[in-house]
Amino acid sequence: MNDALERLKNRNRPTVPNRDASLTPTPASVDTSTSRSLEVQVSTPSAVQTPIAQEFIPSLQTKQSTLRLEVGVSDRLQEVCRDNGLCREVLIEAMFEFCEQHPKVLQGVLAEATTRNEQRQQIANQKRAKSMMERFGQSGE
Secondary structure (H helix, E strand, O other), rough: OHHOOOOOHHOOOOOOOOOOOOOOOOOOOOOOOOOOOOOEEOOOOOOEEEEEOOOHOOOOOOOOOHHHHHOHHOOOHHHHHHHHHHHHHHHHHHHHHHHHHOHHHHHHHHHHHHHHHHHHHHHHHHHHHHHHHHHOOOOOO
């Protein structure tokens, strides 16, 4: 058994170059040999295909965050996204941008959010009190 473990630990593994995980490719990381490269047809007399210039590709910086959603809301949100071919992050971004552009909608959303926040705080406080009572014992018994 130890021999097998040692052989697994000592085997030669191929090395793989590090992958560029950035959203905007650097000029060195653009691979024009693949069929997925970005090209645009320019209507010039010679009808030459030219790659899209780097300055025309918008810079998109994202930040990963974890969202905790109510189960029912999460399921409904996922269903809407699936039906429309979107990811949840993009849908939430679009909703936020829309709300910012429509102040009356934003006020309605903020009112609902305030109500939900108060409910969650009450539930969290009840859970915390119950946990403390279980941990330290109830003083009235």
